[in-house]
Every structure is written in structure tokens, then in C-alpha cells.
Amino acid sequence: MKKSHKKRKKIDSRQIAYARFMFIAAIIGFWFVGISLRLVHLQVSQHDWLREKAIDQRQDTKKTKLLRGTIFDRDERPLAMSIKVSTLYADPTEIDDIDHAAKLAAKALKLDAKAVAKDLREAKDAKKRYVPIAKKLEADQVQAVNKALFDPDAKKADEPRSPGFHWVDDQKRTYPYQTLAAQVVGFSNTDDEGQAGIEQSQDELLHGAIIKKLQERDRLGRVYGETIFERERPGDIVLTLSTSIQFKTERALEAGVKAANAKSGMAVVMDPKTGEILAMANYPTFDPNSIRDAVPATFKNNVVQSAYSPGSVFKLITYGSGLEKNLFGPNDMIDAGNGTIEVANHTFRESHHVGTVTYAEALAVSSNVCAIKTGLRVGKEDFYSTLKKMGFGSKTGIDLPAETAGIVRRPEKWNGDSLASMSIGYEIGVTALQMTSAFATIANDGIRVQPHVIKQIRRDGDPPVSPQLADSTRVVSEETARELRQMLKQVVLTGTGKRAQLDGYNAAGKTGTAWKFNPETKRVDSSKYISSFIGMAPADDPRVVIAVVMDEPSGGARDGGMVSAPVFKNIAEQILPELGVQKNGTPAKDTTLAEIVSETPTDSAPMPSPEKETPKQPADSRPRKADVIGKKEVSDDRTAKNEKKKTETSKKKT
């Protein structure tokens, strides 16, 4: 019994040890199981939440906008460029001592500390995490603020080293040349959206996309990894404008507008061979850097957005049609009679006595009667066809926004006197660019080239591309264009455009003075004028076509030859040497006191309004035969033969 008792005792102590061991093992086992279960629970059911929390501690996402594309002139000078700026904001939830922080910020930015503190306190109460303190600060200002807000005790890796204050990237659009080509370049708003000009028409290309930057930070907040979700970078645009020519044009136009005491003015300089616009100016103008101070009316680019009655400048088309149809030659005699002509009960008058002159002289003195006679002989359909071929009544397709097509009614809607009115530049609405393009066609030997302001488009990584242009078309024969140029040269030498004579160059051009259309009375207003001069130089091989249009000149002389021709001269004499054109003409005489034939209109003619077309009336559609007398009376047979010959020649040349 004793033995068995001893044995039991022995067994008990072993069992106790075993039991203890097992107990501890069980505890450890349970502990492990518990931890495992917890881990499984965390990793399976709370996986997303934990992952998000971990990423949030390590990573931060920054959204920034790529800088908007740059607009260059043809010599690579930036006309519009975006620069990086920064906005300082505060996160009040990170700030303990609001008064101290407000004091620091106010001192750095010269603000009212009380107002800043009030804003921060209100934002903290509302648990707002973004309170902008100063917007769009440039690099030097940012450095100054960083210095002022530096706190050596702050545990922060980013600038400014002050708890609660942060920088956010922003961009600012700048126009280094200020008012230069403001209407062409346009401007963009604070949201980086183009509002006018190239900025608007090419907004899709220039617009900077928002990119996401994923930054990974260590425990001290230092960035050690960055992933950028790239987007297509915005493109750059190279314009055909030349800063230098644009500046000279603008300066000459400003002087001209001020001298004529005009309401406004516009000028275009175009290369007739390529259709490139070298300068496009409007006066008054604005500075796109300070849009808030600008007058909204000046944002409009009148060169492409305003239609007006061109007046006598349009006789180029009328006389050109006469030459093209071979109804007249430059040396044919034409009689302006007693200076009046009646068409459909409407009497048109000459502004001065013309008498019997050559066809070239008739254009030189801007004879209304001769132009009407020509128009009537050309006929409705052919005249309309020439207008359309020249590009009137349709947009030129220039890369600028809100271009107007002008007003050209179909022949079925013309009145009895419409053809006569249109022959002298009334009952039609044109833009300055359309008129310039028509003159450029004559300068380019009758071939019409699409005017354009964009030379190149550049995208990141791609070779630069030129914009697609419409095919060049022949509008009039080379012979007609040459004859017209000679006739236009006569206008400058002996006619209404004497003040456009250049020093050392031969110029050709046409003056125009038209009454303005009053939309209220639906008639022209004889007290308001549009005075223009469109010319080309050198006359024999034109390198530039320059158009100058003055709106409502009121300082004495109001004729295009008196008001606009000197501006043409001013521009041409400055830019021709720059374009490398050698002087070939005789030095200009002093034409400031030259007796200039007046071309102020003497009869009113209604102009069509786009809203209400004038009712169709039985028009006297039968063309009245012009009283062609003298040296070379043109017979119908000759006309037909010559026309056939001309067409064949031009076809071959084309």
C-alpha cells in the first residue's frame, strides 16, 4: 500500500508538472490563436480600411495643372506665356496658436493680422482645411514669405516651415508685349480658359490638363518617391505676326486715328504670296495683363468681326470685273457724262466733275458713274460670281474666333438699283480682312490665297505642323491682275491716293470713303464716314498689302485719301526696308499739301441689314450700255474673242 502510495505521489507531481506545462502551452496556444484570428479579421474584413489608412499616412496626392501653351510670334518671341506662381493657404486644424500664426502671416504679407486671425478662427470652428491667405505669388515673394514664416521648431519637411501653412501650385498668364496684338492674341480667364483671339480659337490645344502627382513620404515627411500620372502636354502656337511690324503698324494707326480724331481704326498687313498676316491692329486697344481695367468694347477684333460698307475701295472689284470680261481696257475712253446716272429711279451722283477720261483715269479719280456703268455692263450674275470668287459673303477661314462672313445678298433679292449701289461699294457688308484678301489676290497675279495667322503648331515630342489651308484658286487672269495693278498705281500717282506715295518705292492702292449704315433708320448716315485706303507695295511685284480703315473720322478731312493714305505710307515706309525690299522708285514729293480729288459720297444708298432683307422689287435688270466713246470702243465680238483668249492663257498658266 505504502509503495503504491509513494508511486501515486510520484505520479501526481509529474502529472502536476505536465498539467502546468499544458496549461501554459494552452495559454500560449490561445494567445497565438487569438492573434491569428485578430490578424485574419484585420486582413480579411478590415483590409480596405487599413490599407487606405496606411497609404494615407505614407502617400499624398497633389493635383496640379500643366502650364498653358505659349503663343509665339514668327521670330519666336513669346506673345503669351504662363508662369508658375504659388498660392499660400492655411489649414487651421493644424494650428494651435491661431493669433500667433495670423500675426506671422500678416507680417510676411503685409495684411491685417486681426482680419487673418478672424478668418482662421472661423474656419477652424467650421473645420475647414483650406483658407487662402495670398494668391498667385511669384518666386521672389514666395521666398520672402518662406523666410518670414520660418519656425526652427516646426517638424515639417515642406516650405513654409510653419505648422498649418502650405503652398499650392498655380499659374499666371502673362503677355510680355502688353497691348501689342491684343485682339489677335486675346486673353484667358483665371480658370485658364481662352476668352478671345487665338487664346479662344486654339483653347483646346493651349489648355493645360490637370495632372496627379502621387508623393510617398517617410516618417519625417520627406518625399522619397513620386509617381506622375502624365497627360498630354499642351501645344505651343507660332503666329505669322511679326512683333516689329505689328508695333510699327499699331503706332502708325494710333497716330492716324488721333490725327483724324476718329472713333476707331484698324490696319492689316498681309503677305499676298503666302496669305500670312504680318500685322493686324485695332485702335483703341487694351492690355490683356489687366483685363479688369480694360473697356470690353476694345476686345473686339474689328478686322474680322465687323462688316462695313467699303465704298469706293470696292470699285477694284467692279473695274476688275470690267477688265476680266474684257468690256474695257485701261486706255479705253469712258464718259462720266454730266456726273449723274439714274438707275431704277435712283440718281447716283459724282462727287466731282470727271468728264470723258480713260478707264484707268476713271478709277484714279474714283468715278461713281463710270463704276456704275461698268457694273451694269458686267451684269448681275457675273458681278455676283466675281464677288463670291473674291471671297465676299463667306468667311475667309482665318484662325480667329467670331469671324463674320459679311453681307452679300443673292441676285434674286437685289433691288433695281442694287447692282449700281454695289458697284460703288454700297448695299454690301465686308470685313477689312476680306477687302485685304481681295487686294492681295490682285497683288498675287489673280490667285487667291487663304489668309491665316497661325504659322506652326507644336506639340510635345511631335515635329511642328502647319495648319491646313484651303487650296489657292485663280480668281482673275494674270493679265487682268497686272492691268489692275497699273490702274491702282495711277490712283496713287495722280488720283485720290496721292498721299500714299512712298519714298523710294512705287505703291498702288485705292481710297474709299463711305457713309456709315445706321441700323435704326435702315439708311446710311451722311454725317458718319468709314474712310479707308488699301494698297500694295512695291506696285510691280507687291511684297505687302496694307489696309487702313478709319471709323468716323471727324477732324476736318474725312476722305480715305486724306485720312488713311498717310497711315499706309507711314506703315509701308517703315516695314519695306525691314522686309529687305530694295528701293526702286523715285523719292516721294511732299504730298501733304497735294490737291487731292475729293471722293466724299454725294448720294445715299441703302445698305441691306442682316435681320431684314429689302423686299424684292422688279429691278431694271437690263444693263444699260455705258457710253464708251473715243479711241477704242469695245465691240461685243472683240469682247468674246478676247475673253476666250484670256481664259485659255490663264488656264495654261494656272
Next chain:
Amino acid sequence: MSTTTIRRNRMGKKKKAKIASPLRVLATMAIAGAIVVSGIFLAATQHFSFWDLSIKNSRLRQQIDALQAEKRRLLVAREVSLSPAEIKKAAEKASLLGTPGEPAISQSFPKPNAAAIASVQRKESTTPVSSAAAVMKTTLVRPALQPNAPVQIAKRTNGEAERRRIVSNAE
């Protein structure tokens, strides 16, 4: 029973074999330990150098961004300073151009009298003109109101040199 004996014998042989090369085992363990430790050390070094390089890389990227932004800013500043309007402003400030409707500075001063001119001419003829110290005479700063007062000539600021300086700084 016999089977057991054989097993014991085998175990004994094995033990003998193991006991025979304790140094070998230790050496192997030491080598393995060294490999593991050096591996861990290398990994740690690489990890920390990656960390360090990443931070430096990030800083450099930030610097590139900042420099590019600065380059654009300077380019704009250069174009602004070269724009015709700014040049005109600067010229007006430097009195090289008269504002419209305002007579030029030289016209507003009274003409120096004959005696003053004569004294100046006398002085000019006596002082030898060195070609090295030639000063371009542009603006009359102070009129010679008194007969013996010397005429001071303003030194012309070289616009082209200034422009070049700005451009070279910008580039």
C-alpha cells in the same frame, strides 16, 4: 531484442561520426551566420541608400521644376524689358525721348552767353583729349549760367550693353 541492439549500435556509430567533426559544424554555422548577417547588412545598406537616393532624387526633381519655372519667369522678364513699350518708358525716364507736347530738355535751358562759350572753348583747347577717356557728349546736364562755370557732360548709358547684360543674365 537483437533488432534493438543493432539499432543502438547504429546510433552509436552515428554519434561517433557527429562527434568526430564539431569544428566543421561550428565553421559551417559560422559561415552560414556570416552569410546571413552580411546579407542582412547589405540589404539594409541598399535599403537605406535607396531611401537616401530617393529623397535626393525627389529634391533634385523639385529643383528642376523650380529652375524651369525660374527660366520661364526670366524669359518673360526679358521679353517685358525688351518690349517696345518698356524701352520707350525707359528712354523717357532717361530723358532720351521728349514726351509729346513737351519741349526737349536742351531747348528749355537758356543759351549760354558768348563769354561762357569762349571760356569753355579756351578750356577745351588747353586740355589734351585722350582717346581712351573719350566721353560721348549727349545731354547738357547743367547750363553754363556763370561765365566761368565748367560744363558738365552726362555720360551716356550704353543701351545695347545693358540689353546684352539682361539677356545674358536671363539665359
